[in-house]
Structures are given as structure tokens and as C-alpha cells.
Amino acid sequence: MSDGSDRPYSRSAAVYDVIYGTGEFDYPGHAAAVTALIEERNPDAATLLEVGCGTGLFLELLVERFAVSGVDVSAEMLAVAAARLPGVPLHSADMRSFILDDRFDAVVCLFSSLGYMTTEADLRLAVTRMAAHLAPGGVLVVDGWLRPEGVIDGYMGLDSAAGDGVTVARMSFTRLGEGVTDLEMHHLVGRPGAGVDYFVERHRMGVYPDEVYVAALTAAGLEGVTVAPGYRGRGRFAGLLSPGRRPDDGE
Structure with missing residues (x-):
């Protein structure tokens, strides 16, 4: 849970x-x-x-x-x-x-x-x-x-950007369910002198x-x-x- x-x-x-x-x-x-x-x-x-x-x-x-x-x-x-x-x-x-x-x-x-x-x-x-x-x-x-026609089951996307002393890479993984998409957003957040943090957030969206x-x-x-x-x-x-x-x- x-x-x-x-x-x-x-x-x-x-x-x-x-x-x-x-x-x-x-x-x-x-x-x-x-x-x-x-x-x-x-x-x-x-x-x-x-x-x-x-x-x-x-x-x-x-x-x-x-x-x-x-x-x-x-x-x-x-x-x-x-x-x-x-x-x-x-x-x-x-x-x-x-x-x-x-x-x-x-x-x-x-x-x-x-x-x-x-x-x-x-x-x-x-x-x-x-x-x-x-x-x-x-x-x-x-x-x-x-x-609905725009959803690709199993799609993976990648965004990356840097600014304000932070570098972020975000990879998304999409699953298509019954009228919904379930997205896992995997984040890598790097800060000079502090190292790299990793976390996942999950988004359920209606299609x-x-x-x-x-x-x-x-x-x-x-x-x-x-x-x-x-x-x-x-x-x-x-x-x-x-x-x-x-x-x-x-x-």
C-alpha cells in the first residue's frame, strides 16, 4: 500500500x-x-x-x-x-x-x-x-x-532540463487501462554538492x-x-x- x-x-x-x-x-x-x-x-x-x-x-x-x-x-x-x-x-x-x-x-x-x-x-x-x-x-x-486514439500502451517518454542549480531527468512509462492511463514518472534530480535524488510519482488520467x-x-x-x-x-x-x-x- x-x-x-x-x-x-x-x-x-x-x-x-x-x-x-x-x-x-x-x-x-x-x-x-x-x-x-x-x-x-x-x-x-x-x-x-x-x-x-x-x-x-x-x-x-x-x-x-x-x-x-x-x-x-x-x-x-x-x-x-x-x-x-x-x-x-x-x-x-x-x-x-x-x-x-x-x-x-x-x-x-x-x-x-x-x-x-x-x-x-x-x-x-x-x-x-x-x-x-x-x-x-x-x-x-x-x-x-x-x-483514446493518441494513447500508446507501454509508451516511454523522456524530458530533461537544467536551471536554478538543478538538473532534472524525468522518464515516463504509460499503461492503458479501461478508459484511463496510468503513468509512472521516474525522476532523477541532481544538485551540485548534494548528489542525485530519485523518486517516482504515479498519475492516473481519464481518456x-x-x-x-x-x-x-x-x-x-x-x-x-x-x-x-x-x-x-x-x-x-x-x-x-x-x-x-x-x-x-x-x-
Whole structure:
């Protein structure tokens, strides 16, 4: 039985930005693309909530355009975000059940964070919670995880990066189950004078076709749902809450 030390981001939060802060992942490009999606639907959008905000790496790119807030379930990731974004409201909560007092002109859930919903029921719950935090005329943008046809059972991937005095190598191993992928993420983290640390984290992600995401946004009250290429070619779904409509909060 796991003691919890292999749960997602329990140890990798400290080096997450070393891996994802490199040019290959192009956070600035995604920030520009997401901002354009929002402004196409709501040019006057001024407030934004990121669900699954992680270390705040993406929010940091949006603070000059929006008044931003974040939600994440990982205490370790939120600790990094709080250090990066002093004064930004950050909330520790599960995306399936979070309730905030504010409503936002845009709510985003990016880079496959929604993939941690491993059943369609949980996916719909999470999307409904996000939609419930939109102001009338607000925009919801979410990224999906891998599509069923894009999963390679037994796939192995390798990422490596260096920065802030740390060198990280991460090898992933993917197994396809019944509607889910199980990923083992093996990390080697080297620090000069301190040696090399090794640890494993395990991620279970739900695998859905595009129509499941579209149906979830539509059921949550979003109109004009579109699909575009997102992070690493995965689906990026966007919809608008009609200016005259409030979604069912489900509270």
C-alpha cells in the first residue's frame, strides 16, 4: 500500500518549473492563445480564475492582463505559487467541489489538469463547478488529456532540463487501462554538492474523445463550444456563458 509519497507532485513540485519553464513547452505562446480565445468571446474580460493552477507559472504570464486567482488540490504546488505570486488569491480545493465567493469573466483549466478526472461523472462535476464560477458573459477554456486514439500502451517518454542549480531527468512509462492511463514518472534530480535524488510519482488520467468534453461544457450551460489544438496538440475546448444566463451552481 502506498504511503502517499508517490502521489502526483508531492516531490516534483519543487522542480516542476525547471522542466516546464523551458522553451519547449512554450507557456508564453499558450498564454497568448488562451487570451485570444477569451477576448474573441468577451473583449472586456477583466478577471480570471485558473483551476489546477499548479506553481503559478501560467498565471504569472496573465497578471498584467487580468486580475487573477488560482485553485489547486496540491499543497506543494500551491506553496510554490504563493512564493511566485504574492498577493494573488490562491485556494486549496478539489476541482469537483470548490466553492468561491467570486465570479469571473474567464475560468481556465489547462495543460491536461482536467485529465485527473477519471470518470465521466467526475469530469462533468468539475466542468459544472467551473461554469458555476463564471460571471454572465464569461468564458470557460479547458484542455483535455490524450484522446483514446493518441494513447500508446507501454509508451516511454523522456524530458530533461537544467536551471536554478538543478538538473532534472524525468522518464515516463504509460499503461492503458479501461478508459484511463496510468503513468509512472521516474525522476532523477541532481544538485551540485548534494548528489542525485530519485523518486517516482504515479498519475492516473481519464481518456475521453472530444465529444465527452463538448457534452460536459454544453451540459454546464456553455454555448458555442469550440475545439482547437491545445497543449501538445490535445483538445482545447472553449464556451461562453450567455450574458443573460446564470448556470446551476449545483451547491
